[in-house]
Amino acid sequence: MDLQEICAAIEQGKGKRVKELVNQAIDEGMPVKTILDDGLIRAMGIVGEKFRINEIYVPEMLVAARAMAMGLTILEPLLTASGVKPVGKVVIGTVRGDLHDIGKNLVAMMMKGMGATVYDLGVDVPDHAYVEKAEEVGADIICLSALLTTTMPAIGDVIKEFEKSGVRDKYYIMIGGAPVSQSFAEQTGANAYTPNASEAADTAKAYLLSKNKP
Amino acid sequence: MIRRERVLNAIHHKEGDRIPKGESWIEGSLANRLLSADYPLDYQHPQRDLAVRNFLNIDLINLGDWPAEQIGVDNQGKPVFKSIYGHEYALGKSSKHITKPALENIEDADKYQIPDVKKVSGKIITEFKNNTDLFVMGQIGGPVSMLDEMFSMEDYMVYCLTNTVEMRILGEKVMEFEIAKAKLFLDSGADAIFFADDIAFNSGAFLPPRIMDEIVYPFYRYAVSEIKKHKNVPIIFHSDGDLRKVMDKIVEAGFDGIQSLQPTANMNIAQIKRDYGNDLCLMGNIDLNYVMTAATPEEVEEVVMRTIDIAAPGGGFILSTCNSLIDAIKPENALAMYQTGHIYGVYS
Numbered sequence: 249m250d251l252q253e254i255c256a257a258i259e260q261g262k263g264k265r266v267k268e269l270v271n272q273a274i275d276e277g278m279p280v281k282t283i284l285d286d287g288l289i290r291a292m293g294i295v296g297e298k299f300r301i302n303e304i305y306v307p308e309m310l311v312a313a314r315a316m317a318m319g320l321t322i323l324e325p326l327l328t329a330s331g332v333k334p335v336g337k338v339v340i341g342t343v344r345g346d347l348h349d350i351g352k353n354l355v356a357m358m359m360k361g362m363g364a365t366v367y368d369l370g371v372d373v374p375d376h377a378y379v380e381k382a383e384e385v386g387a388d389i390i391c392l393s394a395l396l397t398t399t400m401p402a403i404g405d406v407i408k409e410f411e412k413s414g415v416r417d418k419y420y421i422m423i424g425g426a427p428v429s430q431s432f433a434e435q436t437g438a439n440a441y442t443p444n445a446s447e448a449a450d451t452a453k454a455y456l457l458s459k460n461k462p
Numbered sequence: 463m464i465r466r467e468r469v470l471n472a473i474h475h476k477e478g479d480r481i482p483k484g485e486s487w488i489e490g491s492l493a494n495r496l497l498s499a500d501y502p503l504d505y506q507h508p509q510r511d512l513a514v515r516n517f518l519n520i521d522l523i524n525l526g527d528w529p530a531e532q533i534g535v536d537n538q539g540k541p542v543f544k545s546i547y548g549h550e551y552a553l554g555k556s557s558k559h560i561t562k563p564a565l566e567n568i569e570d571a572d573k574y575q576i577p578d579v580k581k582v583s584g585k586i587i588t589e590f591k592n593n594t595d596l597f598v599m600g601q602i603g604g605p606v607s608m609l610d611e612m613f614s615m616e617d618y619m620v621y622c623l624t625n626t627v628e629m630r631i632l633g634e635k636v637m638e639f640e641i642a643k644a645k646l647f648l649d650s651g652a653d654a655i656f657f658a659d660d661i662a663f664n665s666g667a668f669l670p671p672r673i674m675d676e677i678v679y680p681f682y683r684y685a686v687s688e689i690k691k692h693k694n695v696p697i698i699f700h701s702d703g704d705l706r707k708v709m710d711k712i713v714e715a716g717f718d719g720i721q722s723l724q725p726t727a728n729m730n731i732a733q734i735k736r737d738y739g740n741d742l743c744l745m746g747n748i749d750l751n752y753v754m755t756a757a758t759p760e761e762v763e764e765v766v767m768r769t770i771d772i773a774a775p776g777g778g779f780i781l782s783t784c785n786s787l788i789d790a791i792k793p794e795n796a797l798a799m800y801q802t803g804h805i806y807g808v809y810s
Contacts, residue, residue: 307619347559
């Protein structure tokens with residue numbers, strides 16, 4: 249089958265169709281890694297690019313990401329069984345005191361969409377929980393989200409928590425959210441600030457590629 | 463000139479004696495720090511709210527009623543409420559987190575019961591109207607903010623694409639309630655309606671234009687027309703974010719003013735005054751991300767004076783932050799903003 253069909257179904261947000269097509273591709277004997285790379289990841293790359301150039305809006309990106317996630321549920325156990333490693337591991341959460349989740353969820357979806365394994369800690373996450381999870385799973389990237397001016401300082405506190413634990417240099421820390429800016433990233437010592445989910449996935453991918461370079 | 467008259471003058475694009483000043487809300491903890499007082503931290507508290515407005519020489523107040531009953535606590539000890547709209551939420555210090563949507567199945571939109579306006583009270587509005595000379599606004603919600611609250615933002619956005627018909631049905635029902643609320647607030651003495659509907663991120667509108675045309679703008683036009691038929695009062699639209707691409711639609715809907723004008727979301731006050739200053743009374747634009755929360759009082763003074771120079775000529779401007787006076791604001795900066803507005807904001 250033509251994996252272009254999976255891409256199209258993801259872009260249109262047709263989750264059930266994505267599942268059918270992924271199952272069909274598996275039945276036809278296509279390697280799971282190929283279905284993942286040339287179907288799911290490729291589709292989310294296209295969606296991310298369309299979002300970046302303002303061709304589509306957040307809801308369109310959300311429905312595509314949900315459709316992609318439906319396909320991924322079928323592939324994940326097969327990928328694990330065949331020993332395929334994710335491109336990287338991302339720990340993500342909305343910081344202490346903040347209950348907003350859409351920005352964080354979008355970034356999580358786009359990170360999955362570029363092939364990373366995502367550990368989503370949810371909202372209102374205590375500072376130490378990021379360090380604990382990162383150490384437990386051997387994460388590469390930490391993503392911190394804050395949607396309120398009042399909760400933004402917690403980003404700095406989480407980064408300090410990594411410093412206190414002596415593990416700051418092991419992780420690439422990315423930050424984002426409505427009140428967050430590049431200058432705030434510099435002020436807190438974060439590695440990167442990205443203004444939207446699509447750019448977050450691109451930045452993470454670029455970092456992982458450079459990190460994994462032989 | 464009494465405060466009520468001052469605000470009305472501005473909305474009618476007249477200069478009056480001085481530039482009116484006001485906020486959509488002032489957080490209790492900041493009010494207490496400004497007043498060196500220890501008032502309870504309820505969302506609305508008449509004595510505290512009046513005292514802090516008098517202290518800052520503020521001309522208006524925005525009030526509302528959002529009936530909800532506490533039904534328990536979540537596993538982190540946060541109180542959980544059931545709202546009049548049917549959804550349940552846990553209340554944190556600064557935000558709400560939905561724990562159960564207003565409808566389990568979006569396909570059941572036609573079965574949704576319109577909230578009962580009899581449960582809403584306009585008592586606090588009457589109290590302020592009768593006992594103060596403040597310009598009193600009654601707050602209602604718009605079709606985006608209210609449905610977004612009822613379902614959580616992510617599900618709301620997805621449903622707007624996947625179940626547009628159902629979202630329109632729910633929008634009709636919820637706006638019927640919001641319009642009834644507006645009428646009740648007007649009958650209780652409100653001088654204007656504050657129409658709160660957050661529709662944009664810092665990068666632009668949440669929803670694609672075709673969806674906005676279908677399930678947002680028609681409700682704006684309808685609500686404005688129904689409210690004005692009941693009583694011809696000003697209606698001030700509120701949304702944070704970058705609204706540049708939707709400003710024409712806001713004007714077309716018949717709103718009299720707009721609050722927020724968030725500078726960090728590309729809402730340039732000079733450009734907006736030039737393009738929409740004749741159509742809308744502009745309220746806001748004082749930045750919260752840096753100016754009010756991190757800058758020095760001297761920087762605040764400079765920003766306030768610059769904003770007044772640009773936006774105040776000819777009336778049609780109310781000095782305000784781009785959202786509300788929140789706890790994260792330094793008290794000295796709130797003072798600097800309002801003292802500068804009072805001293806510098808005099809029409810000669």
